[in-house]
Amino acid sequence: MSETVIRVANVSKVYGTGEAAATALSEISLDVERGSWVAVMGPSGHGKSTLLQIMGGLDRPTRGQVYLHGIELTTLGSAQLAQTRARAIGFVFQSFNLLPHLTALENIQLALWFGGKGDEKGHAQAMALLDSVGLAEKAHLCPGALSGGQQQRVAVARALANDPDILLMDEPTGNLDSAAEAELLALLGRLHEQGRTIVMVTHNPAVAGRARRVVRVRDGRIEGDRVNGS
Amino acid sequence: MNLGKLVWRNLLRRKGRFAFTLGGVAVGMAAFVSLLTIGQGLDREIKKQAQGLGANLVVTPKGWCAYEQISVLTGEQLPEAIPMSEIDKIMAVPGVKTAVPYLNEKTAFRNRPVPVIGILPEEMRALQKWQIAAGRYFKAADEPAVVVGAAIAKQFQLKPGDSFTVRGHPLPIIGVLREAGNKDDVATFMPLPVVQKLYEVEGKVSFAAVQVDDLQQVDAVSLRIQEKANVAVVTDKQLLSSILSIVGMVSGAMQAVAAVGVLAAAFGIVNTLLTAVYERRREIGIMQAVGSTRRTLFAAFLLESGLYGLLGGILGVLVGMLGAYVLGPYLTDNAFTASLRQSPVPSLDGATLLLTFGLSIGLALAAGLYPAWRATKLSPVEAMRYV
Ligand SMILES: Nc1ncnc2c1ncn2[C@@H]1O[C@H](COP(=O)(O)OP(=O)(O)OP(=O)(O)O)[C@@H](O)[C@H]1O
Numbered sequence: 001m002s003e004t005v006i007r008v009a010n011v012s013k014v015y016g017t018g019e020a021a022a023t024a025l026s027e028i029s030l031d032v033e034r035g036s037w038v039a040v041m042g043p044s045g046h047g048k049s050t051l052l053q054i055m056g057g058l059d060r061p062t063r064g065q066v067y068l069h070g071i072e073l074t075t076l077g078s079a080q081l082a083q084t085r086a087r088a089i090g091f092v093f094q095s096f097n098l099l100p101h102l103t104a105l106e107n108i109q110l111a112l113w114f115g116g117k118g119d120e121k122g123h124a125q126a127m128a129l130l131d132s133v134g135l136a137e138k139a140h141l142c143p144g145a146l147s148g149g150q151q152q153r154v155a156v157a158r159a160l161a162n163d164p165d166i167l168l169m170d171e172p173t174g175n176l177d178s179a180a181e182a183e184l185l186a187l188l189g190r191l192h193e194q195g196r197t198i199v200m201v202t203h204n205p206a207v208a209g210r211a212r213r214v215v216r217v218r219d220g221r222i223e224g225d226r227v228n229g230s
Numbered sequence: 231m232n233l234g235k236l237v238w239r240n241l242l243r244r245k246g247r248f249a250f251t252l253g254g255v256a257v258g259m260a261a262f263v264s265l266l267t268i269g270q271g272l273d274r275e276i277k278k279q280a281q282g283l284g285a286n287l288v289v290t291p292k293g294w295c296a297y298e299q300i301s302v303l304t305g306e307q308l309p310e311a312i313p314m315s316e317i318d319k320i321m322a323v324p325g326v327k328t329a330v331p332y333l334n335e336k337t338a339f340r341n342r343p344v345p346v347i348g349i350l351p352e353e354m355r356a357l358q359k360w361q362i363a364a365g366r367y368f369k370a371a372d373e374p375a376v377v378v379g380a381a382i383a384k385q386f387q388l389k390p391g392d393s394f395t396v397r398g399h400p401l402p403i404i405g406v407l408r409e410a411g412n413k414d415d416v417a418t419f420m421p422l423p424v425v426q427k428l429y430e431v432e433g434k435v436s437f438a439a440v441q442v443d444d445l446q447q448v449d450a451v452s453l454r455i456q457e458k459a460n461v462a463v464v465t466d467k468q469l470l471s472s473i474l475s476i477v478g479m480v481s482g483a484m485q486a487v488a489a490v491g492v493l494a495a496a497f498g499i500v501n502t503l504l505t506a507v508y509e510r511r512r513e514i515g516i517m518q519a520v521g522s523t524r525r526t527l528f529a530a531f532l533l534e535s536g537l538y539g540l541l542g543g544i545l546g547v548l549v550g551m552l553g554a555y556v557l558g559p560y561l562t563d564n565a566f567t568a569s570l571r572q573s574p575v576p577s578l579d580g581a582t583l584l585l586t587f588g589l590s591i592g593l594a595l596a597a598g599l600y601p602a603w604r605a606t607k608l609s610p611v612e613a614m615r616y617v
C-alpha cells in the first residue's frame with residue numbers, strides 16, 4: 001500500500017490577465033507517493049518551476065487543487081500556508097538560496113525557528129543536521145565562504161530541519177561542477193534510502209537517472225511519466 | 231535563532247548606511263535634547279532666582295514689559311525710573327514690612343561687563359541674609375566702597391583691599407560675599423547714594439522688592455501701594471509666571487525647529503529601509519519559502535526601524551546633553567537668559583527622558599511601517615525569480 005503525500009488535481013496556472021495572459025500549467029494532475037524520488041524534466045519555460053512552487057504552497061493555482069496529506073492547500077490562509085511551508089515542506093533552489101549574512105548554522109536555525117524551535121533546542125539540532133550533510137566544521141562560516149556544493153548541502157540540511165513530509169528541489173545541481181553534483185546526488189540517495197520523499201526538477205538526464213520516477217512536462221502538461229529501469 | 235538576532239544582523243549589514251542613518255537620527259535628537267535641556271535649565275534657574283529675590287511684591291515703573299522684568303532677576307542694567315520719594319511713600323503704606331530699592335547699573339571691568347547694584351546696606355543684609363566670606367560689610371549707608379559677589383571675586387581674583395573702578399572712579403573693595411547660588415554671586419554692590427551719584431541719577435531707583443507683614447494680605451497691600459504711589463506692582467508669582475511664559479515660548483519655538491530635524495531623520499529611516507527591502511527581496515522570498523509568515527517579516531523590518539530610534543535616541547541624548555553643557559553658556563549669553571550661566575550642569579528628569587525616547591522610537595516605528603508593509607507585499611515567487 002502506498003500513501004500519497006502530495007496530490008495535484010487538475011491544476012492550471014495563468015500568469016497575468018487579458019492580452020498578456022500566459023498559461024504556465026494547464027489541467028495538470030500528479031500524485032507523489034511517500035518515499036518516492038521523482039525527477040521532473042522538460043524544456044525550458046514549460047512550467048516545471050511553476051509546478052514545484054504550486055506543490056509547495058509558494059504560489060496559488062489559478063484553477064484546480066493541491067492536497068498535502070489530504071489537506072487542501074488552496075483553502076489555507078497565508079499564515080497557515082507559511083506554517084505548512086515551515087513544517088511540512090523543504091525547499092532547495094538552484095542558487096543563492098541561503099541568507100548571506102547568516103552563518104551556515106544560523107541559516108538552519110532560522111528554519112527551525114520558523115518551525116517553532118527557538119534558540120535552545122535549535123542549536124544542537126542544527127549542529128546535528130550540519131553533521132549529517134558532512135559540514136559540521138563549517139558551521140560558523142557564512143555562505144560566501146562556502147563552495148557551491150557546500151552551500152547546496154547546507155540548503156538540504158535546512159530543508160530537512162523540521163522533518164518535512166516532502167523535499168522540493170528546483171535544479172539543485174544546476175550550478176554545481178560534476179564532483180559537487182556527485183556528492184549531492186549521493187546525499188539525496190541516502191535520504192531516499194531513509195524514506196524521504198523527493199521531487200526534483202532537472203535538465204540533466206544523468207541526474208534524472210538517479211531518481212526512481214521521471215515525469216516529463218511540456219507546454220504545461222504531463223507528457224510522460226515512467227519508472228526508471230522499467 | 232530569534233527575531234532580535236535576525237534583525238540585529240540585518241541592521242549591521244551595511245555599516246556605512248547604518249552609520250549615516252543612525253547619525254541623522256542622533257543629530258536630530260541631540261539638537262532636540264540640548265535645546266530641551268537648556269530650556270529646562272533656564273526654567274529652573276529663573277525659579278531659583280525668584281526665590282533669591284526674597285520679595286512678596288516687586289515695585290516697578292509703570293509700563294515695564296517682561297524683558298525688563300527678567301532683568302529684575304538677572305541683575306542686568308535697568309532704565310532707572312522710580313523716584314526715591316515714591317519708595318518713601320510705599321514704606322508708609324500699612325501692611326508693608328520693608329521696601330528695599332535697587333538701582334541696577336552696569337560697568338566694564340577689565341573689559342568684561344559687570345553689574346553694579348546700588349542698595350541700602352542694612353535693609354539688604356537683613357532681606358538677603360548675606361554672609362561675608364572675606365573682609366567686612368558696609369559701615370555706613372553712604373560709604374564709598376564695594377562689596378563683590380563670590381563668583382565675581384573668583385572670576386577677577388579680587389580680595390578686600392583691591393580697587394574697583396566705576397566710571398573712572400576707583401573705589402576700594404572692602405568685602406566678598408559668601409556664595410549664595412543666585413544672581414548676587416555675579417554682581418557688585420555699593421550703597422545706593424554712591425551709585426546714584428556715579429551714574430548721575432540722583433534720587434532714582436530701578437525697582438524695589440517689598441515684603442509684606444501678612445502673606446494673606448498681599449493683594450490688598452498691592453492695591454494700596456498703587457493708590458498711594460505712581461508705580462506698577464506685581465507679585466513675585468506673577469513676575470515669575472510672566473517671565474517663564476516668555477522663556478517657554480522662546481524655548482518652545484527652538485524645540486519645534488529641532489523636532490523638524492528629527493522628522494527629517496525619520497525620512498532617512500524610510501529611505502534606508504525601502505532600499506533594504508529592495509536589496510533583500512530575494513532573501514525575503516527565501517524566508518517565505520522556508521516558512522516565514524508575513525507577520526514575522528513585518529515585525530523584523532519594524533524592529534529594525536525601531537532600533538534606529540532607540541540607538542539614535544540614546545546617542546542623541548548623550549550628545550545633546552554634552553552639547554547643552556558645552557554650548558549652553560554661549561547660547562544663553564544675553565540679557566534675556568543670562569542667569570543660566572550659573573547653572574553649568576544640565577540634567578534631564580525622568581519624564582523628559584521618557585518623552586525623548588518616546589518621540590525617537592515612536593517616529594522611527596512610524597517610519598518603518600511603509601517599508602515593512604512593502605516587504606510583506608512581495609510575492610515569494612516573484613521575489614526569487616528576479617535576482
Ligand atoms: N511571474 C510570472 N509572470 C509571467 N509569466 C511567468 C511568470 N513566472 C513564470 N512565467 C512563465 O510561465 C512559464 C513557465 O515558467 P517556469 O519557470 O515554470 O518554467 P520552467 O519549466 O521552470 O523553465 P526553466 O527550465 O527555464 O526553469 C514560462 O513561459 C514563464 O515565462
Ligand SMILES: [Mg+2]
Nearest residue numbers: 048049050170
Ligand atoms: Mg525553472
